[in-house]
Amino acid sequence: MPQTSSLALLGSFALLLALVLSAYCFLVGLIAILFPNRYSDVLGETARRAGIAVFGAVALASIVLVKAAFNDDFSIAYILHHSNRELPAAYKFAVLWSGQEGSLLFWSLLLATYALVLRLRHKTDTRLFAHASIVIAGVQVFFLLLLNIAAHPFATVTGTIPPDGNGLNPLLQYPEMVIHPPMLYLGYVGFTIPFAFALGALIMKYPGEKWIHITRRWTMVTWGFLTIGITLGAHWAYSVLGWGGYWGWDPVENASLLPWLTGTAFLHSVMMQEKRGMLKVWNMWLVFATFWLAILGTYLTRSGVLNSVHAFAQSGIGTWFKWFLPLTFAVFVGFFVKNRSHLRSEHKLESLVSRESSFVFNNVLFMVACFTVLWGTWFPLLSDFVQGTKVTVGPPFFNRVIIPIALLLLLLTAVGPLLAWRKTSIESLKRNFLWPASGSVFIGLLMVIFGVRPWEDSSYFYSTMAAILSVLVILTVASEFIRGGRVIARHTGQGMLWSMMHLGHRNTRRYGGYIVHFGIALVAIGILGSAFNQQKEQELAFGDKMTIGPYTLVCQSYTQEDNPNYASEWAILNVFRNGKQVTTMYPERRVYKASQQPQTMPRIYPTFTQDFVLLRDLYVIYAGVNPDTGHPIIKAHLNPLVPWIWIGLVVMILGTALAMVPNAAPVSVAVPVRVPVAAGAGD
Amino acid sequence: MGSTLLSSRRIAHSILLALAVFLALGAGDDRRFDKLGHGLMCICGCNQVLLECNHVGCRDSDRMRNELTAALTSGSGSSDDTILQGFVQKYGMTVLAAPTTSGFNYVAWIIPFVALGLGIVFLVMVVRSWKSRPAPALADGIPSVHGSDLERFRQQARKETEL
Numbered sequence: 098m099p100q101t102s103s104l105a106l107l108g109s110f111a112l113l114l115a116l117v118l119s120a121y122c123f124l125v126g127l128i129a130i131l132f133p134n135r136y137s138d139v140l141g142e143t144a145r146r147a148g149i150a151v152f153g154a155v156a157l158a159s160i161v162l163v164k165a166a167f168n169d170d171f172s173i174a175y176i177l178h179h180s181n182r183e184l185p186a187a188y189k190f191a192v193l194w195s196g197q198e199g200s201l202l203f204w205s206l207l208l209a210t211y212a213l214v215l216r217l218r219h220k221t222d223t224r225l226f227a228h229a230s231i232v233i234a235g236v237q238v239f240f241l242l243l244l245n246i247a248a249h250p251f252a253t254v255t256g257t258i259p260p261d262g263n264g265l266n267p268l269l270q271y272p273e274m275v276i277h278p279p280m281l282y283l284g285y286v287g288f289t290i291p292f293a294f295a296l297g298a299l300i301m302k303y304p305g306e307k308w309i310h311i312t313r314r315w316t317m318v319t320w321g322f323l324t325i326g327i328t329l330g331a332h333w334a335y336s337v338l339g340w341g342g343y344w345g346w347d348p349v350e351n352a353s354l355l356p357w358l359t360g361t362a363f364l365h366s367v368m369m370q371e372k373r374g375m376l377k378v379w380n381m382w383l384v385f386a387t388f389w390l391a392i393l394g395t396y397l398t399r400s401g402v403l404n405s406v407h408a409f410a411q412s413g414i415g416t417w418f419k420w421f422l423p424l425t426f427a428v429f430v431g432f433f434v435k436n437r438s439h440l441r442s443e444h445k446l447e448s449l450v451s452r453e454s455s456f457v458f459n460n461v462l463f464m465v466a467c468f469t470v471l472w473g474t475w476f477p478l479l480s481d482f483v484q485g486t487k488v489t490v491g492p493p494f495f496n497r498v499i500i501p502i503a504l505l506l507l508l509l510t511a512v513g514p515l516l517a518w519r520k521t522s523i524e525s526l527k528r529n530f531l532w533p534a535s536g537s538v539f540i541g542l543l544m545v546i547f548g549v550r551p552w553e554d555s556s557y558f559y560s561t562m563a564a565i566l567s568v569l570v571i572l573t574v575a576s577e578f579i580r581g582g583r584v585i586a587r588h589t590g591q592g593m594l595w596s597m598m599h600l601g602h603r604n605t606r607r608y609g610g611y612i613v614h615f616g617i618a619l620v621a622i623g624i625l626g627s628a629f630n631q632q633k634e635q636e637l638a639f640g641d642k643m644t645i646g647p648y649t650l651v652c653q654s655y656t657q658e659d660n661p662n663y664a665s666e667w668a669i670l671n672v673f674r675n676g677k678q679v680t681t682m683y684p685e686r687r688v689y690k691a692s693q694q695p696q697t698m699p700r701i702y703p704t705f706t707q708d709f710v711l712l713r714d715l716y717v718i719y720a721g722v723n724p725d726t727g728h729p730i731i732k733a734h735l736n737p738l739v740p741w742i743w744i745g746l747v748v749m750i751l752g753t754a755l756a757m758v759p760n761a762a763p764v765s766v767a768v769p770v771r772v773p774v775a776a777g778a779g780d
Numbered sequence: 781m782g783s784t785l786l787s788s789r790r791i792a793h794s795i796l797l798a799l800a801v802f803l804a805l806g807a808g809d810d811r812r813f814d815k816l817g818h819g820l821m822c823i824c825g826c827n828q829v830l831l832e833c834n835h836v837g838c839r840d841s842d843r844m845r846n847e848l849t850a851a852l853t854s855g856s857g858s859s860d861d862t863i864l865q866g867f868v869q870k871y872g873m874t875v876l877a878a879p880t881t882s883g884f885n886y887v888a889w890i891i892p893f894v895a896l897g898l899g900i901v902f903l904v905m906v907v908r909s910w911k912s913r914p915a916p917a918l919a920d921g922i923p924s925v926h927g928s929d930l931e932r933f934r935q936q937a938r939k940e941t942e943l
Contacts, residue, residue, distance in 0.1 A: 340832035347827065375910070454907055461899040469892040476879070476888045484884050489821050491877035492829060498892045632814075632831075 105173050108161035108251040115154035115205070116241040122148040123234035126227060141227055148216050148230055151237060152209040159206045162199060162250055166192040171262050174252045175199055181262040181691035183661035187275050188265050194278045195269055197399060197414070198250035203278075204395070205240045207286040208233065215290060225308055228297030229290070236289050239421050247414045264691025267663075271337050277329040281353060284323025285391045288356055290315045291363075292388035295381055299432050302439045306371060312384065313367045314757065320360045321753040327353050328746040339697040339718045341632060341734035343742065346495040351474045352394030355467055359387040362463035365456050372518060373453060377440040379460070385429045390467075392422060397474070450521045455513040462509065466502045470495070500559050507566040507621055510614050511537075511573045529580075533572035541565040560628035563621050570618035574611045581608075602761035609756025616752055619745030626713075626738025634720070636728040637668070646735040648715055649673045653681070655729055663687040665698075668719045668729055674707065684719035684731065695721075703740045712740040813852055816860060817845065820867055821877050829877055 126144035129137045162175070166189040171177040179196045180189060194203040212233045219226040244250065268274075291312040298308040330353065335343035344350060363383040369376040400415025473490045481487040515521070515529045544561050545551070551558040582597035589596065601608040635643045637652040644650075653669040667685035671678055685698040702715040716734040723730055814831065822833035824840040830848070833841035844867075851863045858866075867875050879885035 340828060342832060345828065345832070449907060449911075453910075457903055457906060461903045465892070465896045465899045468895050472891055472895075473888070480879070480884065480888075486873050488879045488885060488888075489874045489877055490879060490888065491821060493819055493878035494888065497878075498889070502892075502896065 102172060102253070104161055104165045104168065104170055105251045105253050108158050108165070108173075109249070111154050111158035111161060112202075112241065112245055112249075112251070115151050115158065115209075116238065116245050118147045118151045118154060119234050119237040119241055122151065123231055123238055126231040126234060130227065130231065144234075145216050145219060145227070145230060148212055148234055151234075152213040155202070155206045155209040155241075158250075159193060159202055162202060163190055163193055166190070169262070171260075172253050172258050173250075174254050175250045177254055177259060177262045179262070179265055181264040183691070184262075184265055185270075185662065187272070188270055191269065191275045191278075192265065194282065195265055198244070198248040198252075200278070200282075201240060201244055201248050201399075201414075202250050204282055204286055205237065205244060207279075207282050208237055208240065208289060211287060211290050212237065215293075221311070222307065224301060225294065225297055225303060225311075228301055229293035232293035232296050233289060236293075239417075243414060243417055247417055261691065264689055267687065267689045267692060267694045267696035268337060270662075270689070270696075271333060273329055273333045273336065277326060277333050279326075280322050280329055281326030284319055284326050285353075285356065285394065287315065287319030287322060288360065288388045288391045290319065291384050295384040296429060296432065299381060299436050299439070302436050306374075309367060309370050309380070313364070313371070316360060316363060316367075316384075316387075317753060317757055320357070320364060321750060321757075323353070323357050323360065324746070324749060324753070327357060328743070332743060335739070336699065336701065337696075339699045341630070341699075341716050341718075341732075341736060342627075343739070346473070346492045348474050349394075349398050351470050352397045354470055355390040355394060356387045358463050358467040358470070359383055359390060362460045362467075363387060365463075366460050369453060369456050375453065376457075376460075378437065381433065381440060383460075386467075389422065389425060389429075390471075392418065392425070396422065450516065450523065450526065452513065452516045452518045452521075455509060455516050459506070459509050459513065462502055462506050466499060466506070469498050469502065473498070497555075500563075503621075504559070504562050504566060507563065507570060507618070510617060511566060511569040514573055514577055514611060514614070529576065530573075533569055533576055536572045537565045537569035540568045554628075556628040560625040563625040567618040567621040567625070570614055570621075574615045574618075577611055578608070599761070601755060602758075605758045605760055606756045609752045609754070609758075612752030612755060613749050614752075616745045616747075616749030619741050619748055621745075623738050623740070623742030623745060626736065626741075629737045631735040632733065634730065634732045636723055636726060637670075637731045638728050643731060643733060645715070645733045646713075647674050648679075648733075648735070650682075650717070650731065650733060652729075652731070661690070663689045666719075667698075668731060670717060670731070672702065672715065679707065682715075682717050684717045686719045686721060697721075705740070711737060713737045714739045812860070813848060816852070816863060817848055819864065819877050820844065820848070821875055823871050823875060 122144045125140050125147070129141035129144060162173075165173050165176050166180045166184075167186070169176070169180070169182050175196055175198050176192070179199065180192045184192075192199060194200040212230065215226060215233065216230055219230070294308050294312045294315070297303070330350070331343040334345065335341075363380060366376050366380055366383060370380050396415060396418035400418060473495055476490045477487045511533070512530070515526060517525070541561055541564065544564060549557050549561055551561040578597045578600065579593075581600040582593050585591070585600055586593050586596035589599075591599070601612075631646055633643065633645045635641075637643055637650070639652055639654065641652050642649055643652075649672070651671045651673065653671050655666065655668050657664070657666045659665075665685050665687040667683050670682045670684070672680045672682055680702050682700045682702055684700045687696045687698060688694070689696065697718050697720065699716055699718045702717075704713045704715065714734070714736040716736055718732040718734075720730040720732050722728065817831035818829050820830040822828055822830045822838065822841045822844065824833060824838050826833050826838070830841055830844055847867075848863070851858060851866060864876065879888040881889060
């Protein structure tokens, strides 16, 4: 038999081996904990090692699948359906997560990788890590069962093997798609680890708060990946889908937002537990909800239960999730009910105006936002059930209900850092709040002076409020850095810049968090620009002009190109502003040969060189040829402030990275002390 | 000094000029078309808002956009609701991008705000219960500090740290 069959066999064997090892890790690890005796330690160690070996087996299966893609092994059905001979190498690598079965394998690989790190670091706390390892093994068994039974990536083609594959979905043939899914999956899968620690701590009634420190760090890493994944997804939608927007409130997009919202809530409320011993029950539930929503999102994406632009093909694996989701819920609730007395809060609240109150309010808002997204996503099914008619719940609904909640969150982002733990005096709040509030009100007035009429249209009202609150966040963050920096500068005699950088190093978590808040404010500024979007569509023959905002697009030429993967045609458009040519754009339309699917490739010109602060994107699409006139159709969008969204993301990632760096030691300052000279000294 | 002032003024001018250009973008004649077009879904199966359907050569979205333009320019003075109703009659309820505010669909709009209200009630209850919780007992020998003394210590800490 040719090499093709051996790859399928090897991959299948690796998957089966991974399942057996995971099951061993789960069962033997459980026995070692439930029935302690003199062999327990040895048994537990074998379970841990089996868990480590799972990584090897799943990695082998993944490598085999990628190898099959590079070998054009179309005897494997997955490769036949998601690859073709002329597919560029980078996308052949991305075939691993481009379809249902492969992406489940990728999920399993990432979980095995996280688990590998956890199991190798077991000496941090052997018992807690052993409990967490068993929980992870339980989740891994589920995914490996799915892979071995319901969604086998190495299933072979029956009958004649076609000479070429169907090719990768054209929408996925974009460089960002090589990075976006791994980041998103690292986020989704990573939430299993905090859940495993939380459940482990609950089961063993873990004494102390160490588990929460460990969990917070893992959550921060995972949250960072999910944030990158979501934003890359938005950027991909913006750059590839060709509708001029970046977020469509699609069920799959919503599914990624749900665990992000609960994860963000947890990153805030966990501070209450660490610093004040409060919200223990709440945090436990938040960790569970985050994990559970990540699995729910996977179910939504893969079961075909909801219509989506991004969903994988419909399949029968939904039934598996319908069992797994209640099972995990039941297990968690069971242990929670049994051991909840262990989670008593230790402190009382001293004042309503305190950091504690703001965190609880913050969590309430995150939960309401999460519930609203979930509600809107599921409402079509509910409507179908109640009325017999599926209604559409699209962007107008979400924009109207989520934006007020988001604005409240933005307000809290600005005010929260100014509140002290335990109690804040109204005087200090006034003192710290005065100039940031004045600055933000000034921005609001400027907007009205320059023609925005918030009372005329809700989108203008929301964008004005978002501008005011974003500026408020930025100014409060700046004031925190300046105040802290000033104290250090006074004590050390160093410059302000050095002092502020040192401040960030001294309390990385606090100031990293502030930088994340700053990034959020930038993202909000980027989003508020959508109220002022412009769009235009026009047929452009050679030499024709089209004007949008201050830009004039002149059609210079149309041309065509052919390569083994796709045939393309594109327009060459010269872009002028104030009579001066600023750039040339090449919007493109491709037809992929293997799949015979057409795809537009928009071109985006960010106006960095012309607009100082209020950056915009000139976004141009070659929409095809009008069959009646034979003239090409060009769609142009002028999207104000969008570049700030991507800049805000970079800032958020930098802030997250800073928050994970250990604190530096405080600067020691030499204080002159008058020493009394003892009699006879110096003799 | 003079050059710093000049560059600050230039930056301020740039900001104001850019702000003016940016704000002027809001004014457009086809705002109603834009609003209604974003309230409808394309029926081609792409699951996207009508004006954002990105399918190359999508016949459905082109036809629907033409219908919307015709409805707006027919001169019969149709209200937005009437135009949307026309689309619902032709294409069914799913053509609307958001639930209506009548019948069971109204629930979709109400529930998030009910959740927000309940959340705030929950917040008040939690904070109240925390406030009324007895203070944790201190270990023997540690004097507890209350009232004006506690406030004095806080003031002192704030003064010394300026934080």
